[in-house]
Amino acid sequence: MLMPQPDAAVIARRSAIADDLRRLCAAPDAIIESEAERRAYESDGLTAYRARPLLVVLPSTAAEVSRVLAYCHKSGLKVVPRGAGTSLSGGALPLEDGIILGLGKFNRILEIDYDNRCAVVQPGVTNLGITTAVQHAGFYYAPDPSSQIACSIGGNVAENSGGVHCLKYGLTTNNILGVEMVLIDGTVLRLGGKHLDSGGYDLLGVMVGSEGLLGVVTEVTVRLLRKPSTARALLIGFPSNESAGACVAAIIGAGVIPGGMEMMDKPAIHAVEDFVHAGYPLDVEALLIVELDGPPAEVDHLIGRVEDIAKRCGSVSVRISNSDEERLSFWAGRKAAFPAVGRISPDYYCVDPTIPRAKLPDILKYMAELSRKYGLRVANVFHAGDGNLHPLILYDANQPGELERTEQFGADIMRYSVEIGGCLTGEHGVGVEKRDLMGSMFTEADLQQQQRLKCAFDPNGLLNPGKVFPRLHRCAELGRLHVHHGQARFPDLPRF
């Protein structure tokens, strides 16, 4: 992965820059300069890539963020914003000639407003921390990425994080009401609030999922939902991936939108069963967990309907949870899928493309071919409800060439997903990981239009450079208009 060439002149000015930044932040420990301490920030959840940041800056207030960004803007210093550093796509991968702007000190819940069903929190609050703060009153924050115990809500906004309940409850973008943010020139803006929708352009919708390239979020207003009164799950075994896939389509076709619908293939089932002994059947090719949540009358009604559909689709085993413990035991294996795979392989690599659900058998067949081609095992867990794949490719980083083969394997899966009507990433983001694959989904014109949006926020490209876009264009070049100077050049145009 080629990152922008570090500027040696900037690196040589490290301590002078640190002195400047110390004057902008009140806390004595706000600037991290020592080599040893900077090392803690050298990668995020995508650990294959590392770089030691120039400096780490940990501001405590929006005013400090504003001063730091204005300084960077004036002096042409690159900035990589960072939340909890759990990105799986390298969104917070540092630059040797750029600062890490860490939002970890923004860790307070500012307001909980049950009557307006929202909470105002600082960006460093963890995803799960929001739910923990409101669950005693029967509320929760819906998006639940697997990293929710550690990941921050600011990072969720940057990445538009998902989770297992997206089909029914949406991604981060559907659950955020407002943000306070700082532009690279230090301007502080408020987008949205406790009300719905926007008075002008939907800049809030643009900010969510912008991967730290447009601005730095310093406050977030999230939507709170009343916790469903019941949840029950079915654990359904199938003799083939095709019949499991057909069952997913049949459930949705029958008008049922489950709270969660997860699928595992045989290698994943065996890996997790060996690890957590969840009681999963081992004589099936695919396993489906279907969770219905809502009022008891509805859940009980729909459980019966889903069971009928499963039987019609040729399921070989069906278990229905009769208690919350039993329901959670169904999930125990799925939730342990990553560590379970980690146990049977020195390393694993996970990508997250989304595909049309009907294409699931096709892509599983294709992955089996790739597995033979590259000589690497693959286990699949799959957010079947929303079509979001999570193939786990098993490899050993100590074997020369295996990481490279693994990355090619992942890239082949992602390209195929785009070919069959899907996308490169459903929830982990582009970051550095998928940057060079953007051309398989978007034309150069598509990407240029996206970069023109970037230019409106950050004309000098100082925020998180090297991420998302494979080729950086200068804003002046992107802004140039190629005007045709003839009138009447289009005699065939129908005019009325």
Add this chain to the structure above:
Amino acid sequence: MSRYRPADEKQLIEVVATAVANEEPLEIVAGGSKRTLGRPPQLPHTLDIAAFAGIRQYEPEELVLTVGAATPLSEIESALAAKRQMLAFEPADWRMLLGSAAANPTLGGVVACNLSGPRRIRQGAARDHVLGLAAVSGRGESFKAGGRVVKNVTGYDLCKLLAGSYGTLAVMTEISVKVLPAPEATRTVALAGLDDARAVAAMTHGLNAPHELSGAAHLPNADGRARTILRVEGPVPSVEARSQALRDELKPFGVAEILDDAESEKLWKGVRDAAPLVADERAIWRVSLAPTASTAFLGAVRAALDVDYFLDWGGGLVWLAVHGADDGGAAPIRAALGGQGHATLICASAALRAAVPVFEPLPPALAALSARIKDGFDPKRVLNRGRLYPEL
């Protein structure tokens, strides 16, 4: 003064490129039902995108529909109904309100204005349902954004940016939307005689209970009495149980009646289309604010103006019809809102829409950023110039 009707994308690009070369802006129209919505732009040419119509791909089991942007909503809704599905954001039909009864609203128009009905509070806005689109920018270049799957974080979410941009950034030619199963049954729990504060309290109580409401509105003058209505949707056993539980829970607010499917449909269609305020020569406003702020907001507005009104979105949406104020009530309404939300002048004479800000005025930094975004998509301001804000 020309009316262009490009037959395909190539011709559309030519029209836009011509407009750029001559610096002569275009008014984009499809069904033409919302031409009086927004600032009156008075542009020299009309760009009629009627040719970009038709259902391109509909996969009910994938919950995805792809259509030409100018496809009539009526065509979409009947195709969806045949598969017992719907556009869950409940697009409004404002033809009666806007006096365009003969026009034919399109999905492109609804998305361009991000118009959502009562179910907004549960299922999100129009913008939340747009999965992908193809468009031609004001630079005369075609581009696409998003895709055809529900979970997609690849690249910036330009779909959200274009939704609600009133055609000022690009001409949408094709749109993919998420669709959802239509509810099997609907019940409405209706309370009578509540004042505004009690009504908002009742709606908050209902929305904060675990009954999954898909609508909460207050009509202060429904055939001579105040009605507060709360909607539940879903399978029959579910709506029966939930509507009864909700009625019990709302006992502190009075004895509620439960309305069946047919009555519910009629009532909520009226809320969706702002029927209580139709047929009037008044300035009509739509105000989005924090739900519990609506009581104080209404108090301040009613102290200054003679208004009819009703509430949707559990109090988070206030519809106002203003009698006899020179500015249509703009100053007192925006003062009462205090920047904590946004007020849009939906219905007024062209003169009034030219005289007062139709959309919520933006703080300077936000206005400057919006102008820079416009520069990136439409530097010569040839697309719907002045429709949203004078400088865009």
